[in-house]
Amino acid sequence: MAPQKHRKICVMGSRAVGKSTITVQFVDNHAPDAYHPTIENTYQKLIKHQGQDYSIEIIDTAGQDEYSILQKQYSIGIHGYILVYSVTSASSLEVVKVLNDKILNSLGMEQIPRVLVGNKSDLTGERNISKEAGQSLANEWECAFIECSGKNNINVEEVFKLILNEVNKGFQPPSNDPPPKEGCILM
Numbered sequence: 001m002a003p004q005k006h007r008k009i010c011v012m013g014s015r016a017v018g019k020s021t022i023t024v025q026f027v028d029n030h031a032p033d034a035y036h037p038t039i040e041n042t043y044q045k046l047i048k049h050q051g052q053d054y055s056i057e058i059i060d061t062a063g064q065d066e067y068s069i070l071q072k073q074y075s076i077g078i079h080g081y082i083l084v085y086s087v088t089s090a091s092s093l094e095v096v097k098v099l100n101d102k103i104l105n106s107l108g109m110e111q112i113p114r115v116l117v118g119n120k121s122d123l124t125g126e127r128n129i130s131k132e133a134g135q136s137l138a139n140e141w142e143c144a145f146i147e148c149s150g151k152n153n154i155n156v157e158e159v160f161k162l163i164l165n166e167v168n169k170g171f172q173p174p175s176n177d178p179p180p181k182e183g184c185i186l187m
Ligand SMILES: Nc1nc2c(ncn2[C@@H]2O[C@H](COP(=O)(O)OP(=O)(O)OP(=O)(O)O)[C@@H](O)[C@H]2O)c(=O)[nH]1
Pocket: 013, 014, 015, 016, 017, 018, 019, 020, 021, 022, 034, 035, 036, 037, 038, 039, 061, 062, 063, 064, 119, 120, 121, 122, 123, 148, 149, 150, 151, 152
């Protein structure tokens, strides 16, 4: 059998979009009882996905805003990012766009494994971001997209399966090698 693979995943987004709820629902199969702003929590979960055993380390980060500085530990050694907004909050989608730019810039890459997640899909009456708007941003970023409800445990496991799939696509960092030299022609 193939050896277990380790994946380090960072969950990021604006405050109170449901990062902890999604993470705790996935790891412990329940939603947290009360809202406690996160400073940083790390979780571990073993899952089998497409016949492969994975040990997933999940970093649930503190809520960010447009001005937050991307901490070094969130750009080093991370296999993939779960970028969460709330479908009820247009500003949370704006924060996710800024975060996405900061992550790509800090890594110097145009493509990294990401899943764009529209959480709180259960709040139908309070929706401000359409599913199409989320999907179209993910298409632009060429990454996976899903809507979920951390609270009602809808599509939560899917979020993590999608990021495993994205990581498995194996994006390569741009090469720093100089371009091949032109051959020298003797006349
Ligand atoms: N209706 C609904 N409420 C949710 C959902 N997910 C989270 N919430 C609620 O939103 C609030 C914030 O949830 P958290 O999971 O703590 O959000 P967070 O993004 O981790 O928050 P910070 O740690 O401040 O960044 C809580 O009151 C949750 O119960 C959801 O899918 N649906």
